[in-house]
Every structure is written in structure tokens, then in C-alpha cells.
Amino acid sequence: MSLNRRTFMAAASAAVTALSAPMVLAQGRPRVVIVGGGAGGATAARYIAKDSDGAIDVTLIEPSRQYYTCFFSNLYLGGFREMNSLGHSYGGLAADYGINVVHDWATGVDREAKTVALAGGGAVPYDRLILSPGIDFIEGSVAGWDLSSQNAMPHAYKAGSQTELLKAQIMAMPEGGTFAMVAPPNPYRCPPGPYERVSMVAHLLKNTNPTAKILIVDPKEKFSKQALFEEGWAKHYDGMIERVGPDFGGDNVTVDANAMTVDIDGEVTKVDACNVIPAMKAGHIAEMAGITEGNWAPVNAADMSSKMDENIHVLGDACAQGDMPKSGFSANSQAKVCANAVRGALTGSTVFPARFANTCWSLIDTDDGVKVGATYEATDEKIAKVDGFISATGETSEVRAATYRESVGWYDGITSDMFG
Ligand SMILES: Cc1cc2nc3c(=O)[nH]c(=O)nc-3n(C[C@H](O)[C@H](O)[C@H](O)COP(=O)(O)OP(=O)(O)OC[C@H]3O[C@@H](n4cnc5c(N)ncnc54)[C@H](O)[C@@H]3O)c2cc1C
Numbered sequence: 001m002s003l004n005r006r007t008f009m010a011a012a013s014a015a016v017t018a019l020s021a022p023m024v025l026a027q028g029r030p031r032v033v034i035v036g037g038g039a040g041g042a043t044a045a046r047y048i049a050k051d052s053d054g055a056i057d058v059t060l061i062e063p064s065r066q067y068y069t070c071f072f073s074n075l076y077l078g079g080f081r082e083m084n085s086l087g088h089s090y091g092g093l094a095a096d097y098g099i100n101v102v103h104d105w106a107t108g109v110d111r112e113a114k115t116v117a118l119a120g121g122g123a124v125p126y127d128r129l130i131l132s133p134g135i136d137f138i139e140g141s142v143a144g145w146d147l148s149s150q151n152a153m154p155h156a157y158k159a160g161s162q163t164e165l166l167k168a169q170i171m172a173m174p175e176g177g178t179f180a181m182v183a184p185p186n187p188y189r190c191p192p193g194p195y196e197r198v199s200m201v202a203h204l205l206k207n208t209n210p211t212a213k214i215l216i217v218d219p220k221e222k223f224s225k226q227a228l229f230e231e232g233w234a235k236h237y238d239g240m241i242e243r244v245g246p247d248f249g250g251d252n253v254t255v256d257a258n259a260m261t262v263d264i265d266g267e268v269t270k271v272d273a274c275n276v277i278p279a280m281k282a283g284h285i286a287e288m289a290g291i292t293e294g295n296w297a298p299v300n301a302a303d304m305s306s307k308m309d310e311n312i313h314v315l316g317d318a319c320a321q322g323d324m325p326k327s328g329f330s331a332n333s334q335a336k337v338c339a340n341a342v343r344g345a346l347t348g349s350t351v352f353p354a355r356f357a358n359t360c361w362s363l364i365d366t367d368d369g370v371k372v373g374a375t376y377e378a379t380d381e382k383i384a385k386v387d388g389f390i391s392a393t394g395e396t397s398e399v400r401a402a403t404y405r406e407s408v409g410w411y412d413g414i415t416s417d418m419f420g
Contacts, residue, residue: 181277219253
């Protein structure tokens with residue numbers, strides 16, 4: 001059965017017993033609270049408000065007034081985008097969809113009382129809670145680095161001022177200087193992200209400081225789209241990039257933010273800019289809600305509900321869901337499945353079988369774009385991959401330029417899907 005606001009109200013007064021959600025009638029409009037206005041949370045908020053046509057009361061809790069996308073933030077580093085082109089406000093979600101946007105931090109979840117506490121005081125009640133807080137960092141996962149080092153050695157893995165700081169530090173490198181990146185262990189936000197970043201930093205340095213060097217210190221044996229990146233680096237940035245994997249000590253690294261050094265297996269290198277991307281875990285609020293196991297929040301694939309609390313759903317980077325990478329595309333796709341399921345549970349509207357998709361594009365140099373993607377379905381165990389594709393090495397420049405254009409179209413599409 002599908003209900004919009006008018007039919008819901010009419011049905012409510014005429015035939016109470018005919019409705020599949022009597023709790024709704026007892027308490028007025030059901031309340032959905034969403035924590036985190038990023039790729040997962042903003043999408044879920046918009047879809048629930050839009051598709052329920054006023055039948056559900058939607059509150060979005062997000063501290064920032066402007067959301068800067070991590071997606072395409074590497075292109076800002078490379079000089080292909082301006083920072084303000086990555087910023088999006090919440091005005092449309094409030095004005096066009098009636099979403100109650102609260103600019104505050106969620107500081108706790110009382111699962112018994114079904115309320116979310118706010119840093120500014122007070123508690124917001126919910127019937128269903130959706131958490132999409134993204135990632136936080138595991139302190140000490142890179143020896144010598146903690147959050148107090150982030151101004152000297154930025155992570156730039158949450159976009160905005162960190163990304164601007166990293167770019168300023170790269171631009172300030174002396175001629176022939178060294179940029180180092182400490183890459184994260186799996187699983188982490190955006191598998192090709194660090195390597196697209198290296199490509200964009202190389203592009204920037206090729207134009208501004210062509211004798212500079214890039215050193216990647218990586219604890220992983222292999223990484224996403226490795227053959228495509230390595231081919232591109234040899235073609236565009238020959239001799240500029242060196243990667244030290246675990247065989248040569250990439251998994252035994254200590255940094256010193258005061259001395260600006262990187263110690264790899266006992267060998268100390270002085271660097272001029274250093275991007276430390278630490279190991280990651282679910283945004284802290286998921287842990288505070290008591291729905292994490294290890295570093296992530298396990299969910300049921302069919303509706304993204306927490307395995308520990310059926311009234312809480314977890315989206316995006318914070319959840320442990322199965323085969324999907326931690327990407328904005330994935331979070332957006334999961335949000336639509338979740339929005340449909342939550343609306344169905346609260347208003348009795350039709351719930352469609354869960355289907356998910358993801359594509360991750362990366363830019364290697366001007367008009368040289370590559371991609372990897374897959375489709376997924378919900379099984380009892382997890383979100384399971386159905387089939388996938390990846391760009392081939394040796395593609396023509398026309399194909400690569402078309403892939404880049406496709407990524408620009410995707411950026412415009414996903415940001416309007418999130419913010420209206
Ligand atoms: C360099 C880089 C490049 C990337 N490129 C791509 C790409 O090309 N394509 C792609 O699909 N993905 C890309 N990603 C990944 C993508 O950005 C993330 O996977 C995606 O943003 C995850 O969405 P999310 O909703 O889980 O978290 P986010 O989008 O990070 O949103 C989380 C929100 O929650 C808020 N929040 C956190 N805690 C609280 C709290 N306690 N109370 C209230 N609000 C809170 C935060 O302020 C934030 O706005 C990239 C990431 C990086 C770092």
C-alpha cells in the first residue's frame with residue numbers, strides 16, 4: 001500500500017484498524033532522525049521527506065552549515081576544481097522538503113528512551129534513527145601521529161580546511177623537495193582515494209615544482225586500480241613517484257611531525273610535506289550508540305538496519321555491510337534502500353527489493369580518467385557483489401576523456417540527489 005500525506009490523513013480518521021502502522025496513529029507523524037548530513041545522511045533525509053510527502057517528520061542533525069565533498073577534493077589538489085565548487089548547503093533540504101535541519105553535534109543515543117542527545121542541550125526523540133557519521137581515525141595507528149599532529153601532517157580525509165592546508169603545504173615545498181604520503185590499511189574510505197591523490201599531487205608538482213619527488217609508504221601488498229595507476233604514473237610522471245610496500249617496511253612506519261621525518265623500518269627520511277592517512281573506524285557516535293563490533297557497525301543488507309537494534313539504521317562508511325567499498329556512491333545507494341525500507345515500516349508504503357550499485361572514478365592526469373564499479377544485492381549474510389567492471393590498461397585517450405566527462409556528470413548528479 002502506498003500512502004501520501006492526504007491519503008494517510010484520510011485513512012487515519014476513517015479506518016484506523018485498516019492501517020498497517022497503528023503506532024503511527026497513536027503518536028501522530030512518525031519521526032525519523034538522521035545523524036550526519038553527508039553522502040548517506042543527506043540522501044536518506046531527502047528521499048524519506050520527498051517520498052513520504054509529509055507523512056514522516058524528518059530531522060537531520062549535522063554540525064556543519066556547508067558540506068564539502070571528499071569526492072573530487074583530490075581534483076582541487078590537482079588544480080582541476082575550486083574549493084567552493086565542492087561546498088553544498090542544507091538550505092534546499094529545509095526549504096524544499098520540509099526537513100528540520102539542526103546544526104549541532106549528536107553526543108549520545110539513548111536506545112531505551114529512543115532519543116538523540118545534542119551538544120547544545122536537549123534530546124531529539126525518534127521512531128527510527130539513521131546514523132551516517134562517516135569515519136573517525138584510530139589514534140596511534142601510525143606511530144607518532146595523533147589528531148594533534150593534523151596541522152603539521154594533515155590527513156585531508158575529511159574535506160574542507162584540511163584539504164586546503166595540504167595544498168598550501170605542497171605549494172610551499174622547496175624546489176626538488178619531497179612529498180610523503182602514509183597510506184592507510186584496509187578497510188578505509190575510498191579505496192582508490194590515496195592513489196588518485198598521488199596522481200593529482202604529481203600533476204600539481206609537474207607544473208609548479210617538476211624536480212620534486214613523491215614517496216608513498218603503504219602497509220598494503222596491493223591497492224585498488226593498481227595496474228591503471230602504475231601505468232598512468234609511468235606515462236605522465238615518470239621517475240617522480242616511489243612506493244614502499246610492506247616488503248620494504250611500508251608497514252613499519254613512525255612519523256615525527258616536529259622534525260618532519262618519516263622513519264621506514266629504521267631508515268629516516270626528511271620530508272617537506274606529509275599526508276598521513278591513519279587507519280579508520282566508524283564515526284564515534286556509532287560507538288556511543290553501542291552498535292559497533294570492532295571498528296564498524298554491522299547491518300542487515302535488506303534495509304541497512306543495525307544488527308544490534310532494529311530501530312537504528314547505519315549507512316555509508318560507518319557500517320560493516322559486506323562487499324561494497326566505502327564510497328560516496330555506495331553511501332548514496334544504501335541510503336535509498338534504507339529510505340524505502342524505513343518509509344515502508346512507518347507508513348506501510350511498498351518496499352522494493354534492495355539493489356545497490358557503485359562506481360569509483362579516478363583522474364590520473366588531464367582527461368585521463370579511469371573507473372571501477374559493480375552491482376550488488378542483499379543476501380541474508382551481507383551486501384553481496386553480483387558483477388563488476390574496471391577500465392582496461394592501454395585504453396585510447398578518447399575513452400579516457402569520456403570516462404572523465406562521465407565522472408563530472410556523476411558529481412553533479414549525486415550532489416543534487418543529496419541536496420536537491
Ligand atoms: C580524498 C577522497 C576522495 C574521495 N573520492 C570519492 C569518489 O570519487 N567517489 C566516491 O563515491 N567516494 C569518494 N570518497 C569517499 C566518500 O567521501 C565517502 O565514502 C562518503 O562521504 C561517505 O559518506 P557518509 O555519509 O558515510 O559520510 P560523510 O559523507 O563523511 O558524512 C558524515 C557526516 O556526518 C557528520 N557527523 C559525524 N559525526 C556526527 C555527530 N556526532 N553528530 C552530527 N553529525 C555528525 C559529519 O559532519 C559529516 O558531514 C572520497 C573520499 C576521500 C577522502
